Amino acid sequence: MKAQKFWPWLIVTLGAAYFLIPLLATFIFSLRMRRNEYTFDAYVSVFSDPKFYATFGYSLSVGVFTIIVGIFVVVPAVYFVRLRMPWLRPFMEFVTLLPLVIPALVLVYGYVRLYGSSSLIPFTGSILGTDILLTCAYVMLAMPYMYRAVDNGMRTIDIGTLTEAAQIMGASQVQIIGNIILPNILVAILSGAFLTFAIVIGEFTIASLLNRPAFGPYLVGIGTNRAYEPAALAIISFIITWGAMGMINVLGRFAPRTSARTD
Amino acid sequence: MPAFLEVQNLVKSFGTNTVVKGVNFAFAKGEFISLLGPSGCGKTTILRMIAGFERPTSGTIRVDGEDITHLKPNQRQLGMVFQAYALFPNMTVGENIAFGLKVAGMPAEQRRARVDEMLKLIGLLGFDKRYPYEMSGGQQQRVALARAIAPKPRLLLLDEPLSALDAKIRVSLREEIRAIQRDLGITTVFVTHDQEEAMSISDRIVVMNSGNIEQLGAAHDIYNRPATRFVATFVGQLNTLPAGVLAGTPGERAIRPELISLAPRPETDLTLTGTIADLHFLGSVQRLRVDIGGTLVNIDTFNNQTSPLQRGDTVTLHLAQKDLLTLGA
Known part of the structure; x- marks a missing residue:
């Protein structure tokens, strides 16, 4: 190793150690359920708990609805702001950052006051209503990520000219968004979707206070009652998140290419 | 001939800035029209209003007798x-060309036939499965042309379609566009800032400057009988001869470089003497710059194999009184 490569390598190694050692320790700990032996007993225990599947399945379906609603809200909004109201962009940037600034706790108390069972719009009065409220809350939590992903996606294509080209051929606004804009920013939307998914899967505060059987509250419950299973669950969560990130990378290869060949 | 495309008193203002100042024109079916002018003259704005x-500030646009001024772009049936x-x-070449047909609700079978017809027309048969990024700029622009004409639009609008291409492709593609346009008999409005491009392919040219039409006519008229000083100087090369350069001609006169010759011709009745200040050999044509007592005059002569000219040579220029242009305001 050359001398000038020493310091960069040291910094990279330190950084990697900072992230990897706790992960490795957690992984080793998760294998120590049986005394003096390395086994996957903790994982077997996790996977044999029916509540694991129930809560994960619940969060998964809330996640899917969150993504669908998020796309329907964000894509047309970004499209019209970029195309017709560019002066609104700074305002949009600000609004979409609010969920990062306002604590989830404040949000959920606001929800309970506004939509509680004794209010004019009693969303929390029924299970379906509460699920809808939870989905709406998640759409908002994921907004900063979804907005940025979609906005970046639209930056890479000339939506103005593509829109005009489609319009002059007789396409309606819905056909333009559905057939031209959406497919061209699909990869950006999917990366926003996976980020949304990662947020929804681990979210605790809102799900817990609305008393819904989500994966986040389940994780916390296990964490307070068991010793080895939380470590196993942490590793499982990491694998799921990495899987989602890996998907973003794989899908990135299918991104539309807009530049012409030069020859 | 009844007007197919008719524009009346068309005005467009952006805030206090009026970019199109009451434009009128009428063209017959099948004409190839160019809107020619420098950038900012309003030509693109007119095309975008068509x-x-x-949205025009005032005025009307009619196509085939129908007032389309207030229709949405997707109701106008234009390409x-x-x-x-x-x-x-995100779409293949075939899907791009079929898009307008699909939107119009044409059945898949007919769409495929029309796409093949279009690909044959632009010489890209067999390219339907390619994606745009796999093609050169010239090929992409031909696909864009096919896509525009596939739904049989009433008008074809071309917004500087050649300016992103390199010189050689630009010339061959403009000839191809003209041939296809003539074949289909489709009324076409072509926007360009390139006077050579406009003159080479148009039936008629609308020369524009700062929101007004300076002259409207065939290329031959515009070049040989420019209506205004702007047209005379914008279209083609022009020599201006200040008052006093030509004996017996009061006031300023102008003349095209190819109408000055080094040898007398039957119609020439004026002469000037000067020295060659510069000389460019362009192959078939030789371009001379001659210094006549401080006034530089460009002359285009055909290549002459026998007597090569040199810088500093004294030459006599022959021109005809009838070829002189008097520039108006």
């Missing part, structure tokens, strides 16, 4: 080719 992307190709990157 397309429906800009357009953009400078930046604007092919849909």
Whole structure:
């Protein structure tokens, strides 16, 4: 190793150690359920708990609805702001950052006051209503990520000219968004979707206070009652998140290419 | 001839800035029209108002007798080719060409036949499965042309479609566009800032400057009988001869470089003497710059094999009184 490569390598190694050692320790700990032996007993225990599947399945379906609603809200909004109201962009940037600034706790108390069972719009009065409220809350939590992903996606294509080209051929606004804009920013939307998914899967505060059987509250419950299973669950969560990130990378290869060949 | 495309008192203002100042023209079916002018003259704005992307401040636009001034772009049944190709990157060439047909509700079978017909027309048969990014700029622009004409639009609008291409492709593609246009008999409005491009392919040219029409006519008229000083100087090369250069001609006169010769011709009745200040050999044509007592005059002569000219040679220029242009305001 050359001398000038020493310091960069040291910094990279330190950084990697900072992230990897706790992960490795957690992984080793998760294998120590049986005394003096390395086994996957903790994982077997996790996977044999029916509540694991129930809560994960619940969060998964809330996640899917969150993504669908998020796309329907964000894509047309970004499209019209970029195309017709560019002066609104700074305002949009600000609004979409609010969920990062306002604590989830404040949000959920606001929800309970506004939509509680004794209010004019009693969303929390029924299970379906509460699920809808939870989905709406998640759409908002994921907004900063979804907005940025979609906005970046639209930056890479000339939506103005593509829109005009489609319009002059007789396409309606819905056909333009559905057939031209959406497919061209699909990869950006999917990366926003996976980020949304990662947020929804681990979210605790809102799900817990609305008393819904989500994966986040389940994780916390296990964490307070068991010793080895939380470590196993942490590793499982990491694998799921990495899987989602890996998907973003794989899908990135299918991104539309807009530049012409030069020859 | 009844007017097919008719524009009356068309005005467009952006705030206090009026970019199109009451334009009128009428063209017959099948004509190839160019809107020619420097950037900012309003030519693109007129095209965009015909397309429906800009709303006129006042005035009317009629196509085939129908007032389309207030229709949305997708109700006008027009075709357009953009400078930046604007092919849909997520669709293959075939899907791009079929898009307008699909939107119009044409059955898949007929769509396929029409796409093949279009691909044959632009010489790209067999390219239907390619994606735009796999093709050169010239090929992409031909696909954009096919896409625009596939739904049989009433008008074809071309917004500087050649300016992103390199010189050689630009010439061959403009000839191809003209041939296809003539074949289909489709009324076409072509926007360009390139006077050579406009003159080579148009039936008639609308020369524009700062929101007004300076002259409207065939290329031959515009070049040989420019109506205004702007047209005379914008279209083609022109020599201006200040008052006093030509004996017996009061006031300023102008003349095209190819109408001055080094040898007398039957019609020439004026002469000037000067020295060659510069000389460019362009192959078939030789361009001389001659210094006549401080006034530089460009002359185009055909290549002459026998007597090569040198810088500093004294030459006599022959020109005809009838070829002189008097420039107005």
